[in-house]
Amino acid sequence: MGETKKNILITPLNWGLGHATRCIPIIRELENNGFTPIIASDGIALEMLRKEFPHLQTLELPSYQIEYAKNGALFKWKMIQNSPKMIRAILQEKKIVSKWIEEYTLKGIISDNRLGVFSKKVPSVFITHQLNVLTGNTSWITSKLHQNIIKKYTECWVPDVAGTPNLTGKLGHLDNPYLKIKYIGPLSRLQKKLVPKKYDLLVMLSGPEPQRGILEDRLKTEAARFKGQVIFIKGKVESEQKTEIIENVTYYNFMNSSELEQAFNESELVLSRSGYTTIMDLAQLRKKAFFIPTPGQYEQEYLAKKLKREGLVPFAKQDNFKIENLLETELYRGLQTFNNNVDWENLFLIFK
Structure with missing residues (x-):
């Protein structure tokens, strides 16, 4: 057998x-x-x-x-x-x-x-x-x-x-x-779909603690100042999914692939770490994004600098990020897919 x-x-x-x-x-x-x-x-x-x-x-x-x-x-x-x-x-x-x-x-x-x-x-x-x-x-x-x-x-x-x-x-x-x-x-688990826009901004967190939590606290304050609808995925995998709506922000602790695919496709702009998997997902979905590399993680810092230099995606350091930085994305092309x-x-x- x-x-x-x-x-x-x-x-x-x-x-x-x-x-x-x-x-x-x-x-x-x-x-x-x-x-x-x-x-x-x-x-x-x-x-x-x-x-x-x-x-x-x-x-x-x-x-x-x-x-x-x-x-x-x-x-x-x-x-x-x-x-x-x-x-x-x-x-x-x-x-x-x-x-x-x-x-x-x-x-x-x-x-x-x-x-x-x-x-x-x-x-x-x-x-x-x-x-x-x-x-x-x-x-x-x-x-x-x-x-x-x-x-x-x-x-x-x-x-x-x-x-x-x-x-x-x-x-x-x-x-x-x-x-x-x-x-x-x-490699990406996600597919591009043509669906009506529901959110102006998708915030996606990931990565080990304590840096994930530090960024979550910072971005909660900034997201509240954003003019538009925000979906905020904390990247905490727990036994059950929790959601919470505070004014213009809808929080999720985590999402599975099909929910994430839907949320990505319904969002205009993505704010996230510059981890390589996220970059592959964004390229597949041809999204505009803004990156905040994990402090001290050379690889994420290198990728963020490379994509900024190529005119694709801007980034900011975690300590300097303000919600107004997102306006810079208008000057960048966003990520493109490879026919692959x-x-x-x-x-x-x-x-x-």
């Missing part, structure tokens, strides 16, 4: 919701192509995917216990402090996954940035948009370390296009790519 099932383990990192949400289109396509995805993660990433795919088996992996510093300048130091916990989790993860290969007769593994989810016994794919990992003056070390991890995998899938223009810039493109890289194009038809069948041949 186990043999006929083509079980593929798919494991997003629990760091904000981005890694989990960009796995959604891959999980759907695995099912469309006759595979049985088994989802493994921890924390809110796992919660969110359970809500999205209640019919699929889910397993729990140890948490990397990633926390952000309250002060963006200490971001890197906090990560270094956390690294023993992370390394412990990665080693545990390795052991657990090697047991699961037998137990669930796995035919393959897809890891979205979980460094211990790998096996020599079955084809193992690593998903990342960061072939270079930006950490300021230590970027060269973190990038080398990351590339050495990627090298072990059968293939590395980068959710971007190979040429220019592209979305990731130097994050997802190497001068000397000795890795087995496949550019699979930007992934040949999933071909991509999944690795597991045959």
Whole structure:
């Protein structure tokens, strides 16, 4: 019985919701192509995917216990402090996954940035948009370390296009790519729909605490000063959905993909972090946006600067943001989609 099932383990990192949400289109396509995805993660990433795919088996992996510093300048130091916990989790993860290969007769593994989810016994794919990992003056070390991890995998899938223009810039493109890289194009779980406009602004929060909460407090005050209808999604995955309307602002704690797709399509402008998954979603939906990068997170700061330089999306630092900044979006083109038809069948041949 186990043999006929083509079980593929798919494991997003629990760091904000981005890694989990960009796995959604891959999980759907695995099912469309006759595979049985088994989802493994921890924390809110796992919660969110359970809500999205209640019919699929889910397993729990140890948490990397990633926390952000309250002060963006200490971001890197906090990560270094956390690294023993992370390394412990990665080693545990390795052991657990090697047991699961037998137990669930796995035919393959897809890891979205979980460094211990790998096996020599079955084809193992690593998903990342960061072939270079930006950490300021230590970027060269973190990038080398990351590339050495990627090298072990059968293939590395980068959710971007190979040429220019592209979305990731130097994050997802190497001068000397000795890795087995496949550019699979930007991934989004959302589709563009022509629906009547309901909201002038959609505020979408995500990412680990305490920074998510700090920005929520700040934007609540600013959203109240906005002239127009606002939908405000806090990005807190809880057991049940809560909504609250305060004057011109409708608050949600979280939304599933279909609700989010609807809300995005009904909104004129999006205010959010400059996380890569959000950028891919906005490109797919061809939306105008304004970004507030997570303080101290080099990758989000780099992406925000790149998209501003290209005349696509303006941004502001968290401490400086005022609702009036949104007027700048009129001078920018907004994100555009790439005509990108992934040949999933071909991509999944690795597991045959």
